[in-house]
Amino acid sequence: MRTSRLRSVLWPASAALTSAGIVLAVGALMAPRAVAEGGAPFAVVTDKTVQTECGACHMAYPPGMLPTRSWQAIMGKLDDHFGENAALDAKTTKHITDYLIANAADAGGGSARRLRGVASDQTPLRITEMPWWIREHRGEVSPSAFKDPRVKSKANCVACHRGAAKGYFGDD
Ligand code: HEC
Numbered sequence: 484m485r486t487s488r489l490r491s492v493l494w495p496a497s498a499a500l501t502s503a504g505i506v507l508a509v510g511a512l513m514a515p516r517a518v519a520e521g522g523a524p525f526a527v528v529t530d531k532t533v534q535t536e537c538g539a540c541h542m543a544y545p546p547g548m549l550p551t552r553s554w555q556a557i558m559g560k561l562d563d564h565f566g567e568n569a570a571l572d573a574k575t576t577k578h579i580t581d582y583l584i585a586n587a588a589d590a591g592g593g594s595a596r597r598l599r600g601v602a603s604d605q606t607p608l609r610i611t612e613m614p615w616w617i618r619e620h621r622g623e624v625s626p627s628a629f630k631d632p633r634v635k636s637k638a639n640c641v642a643c644h645r646g647a648a649k650g651y652f653g654d655d
């Protein structure tokens with residue numbers, strides 16, 4: 484009730500939103516939920532190599548957002564990475580893979596809760612395809628908001644989540 488009421492106010496026409504408007508709108512929507520859930524931040528990437536190499540084109544996504552098998556699949560084909568060549572030398576690739584899987588949703592950084600709805604034979608390559616991510620955004624963000632020129636893509640978390648770099652996707 485809370486969010487649907489706010490949503491109709493905040494997302495009437497995404498084209499009219501300024502990027503500051505989007506940030507403020509998200510902040511306003513998120514504050515109550517974050518309090519209700521404790522507002523715990525996601526564990527951010529603390530490894531310098533991962534920060535540098537995986538934060539060059541987009542934010543270095545928190546490893547706890549995907550399961551081990553997803554990180555393995557992503558790291559196994561960096562030369563064909565969502566249309567980009569993100570290939571690294573073997574030593575760096577192994578270092579990053581080890582870090583990501585040690586902190587994956589089903590490992591150290593994780594919460595197995597994030598795997599709910601993912602069949603064991605499925606290997607999502609995107610956080611934005613994970614059922615938990617879809618649940619969190621369904622009804623909260625209009626599909627057109629993701630296409631706003633200042634957002635461009637669902638994968639551009641930082642466009643809306645100002646505190647994302649510090650692990651805050653709730654209240655910042
Ligand atoms: C177009 C803006 C937008 C983009 C892009 C976006 N989000 Fe969100 N996100 C939201 C909104 C709005 C909510 C709902 C906030 C609420 O319910 O309080 C939300 C909720 C969330 C939540 C739940 C927070 C909570 O405490 O309830 C998480 C986690 C999250 N987003 C992660 C991500 C990640 C990771 C990405 C990038 C892969 C991303 N989001 C991209 C707008 C966005």
Ligand code: HEC
Nearest residue numbers: 536537539540565567568569579608609610611612636638
């Ligand atoms: C050369 C640029 C580049 C580098 C470097 C790069 N990526 Fe990406 N990555 C992309 C692009 C482009 C996308 C697709 C973004 C979109 O859909 O808007 C993407 C998407 C992703 C996604 C899926 C996001 C979603 O939609 O949920 C993950 C996960 C990811 N990258 C992980 C990594 C990891 C791990 C590294 C470090 C080894 C890395 N990336 C390095 C360009 C890059």
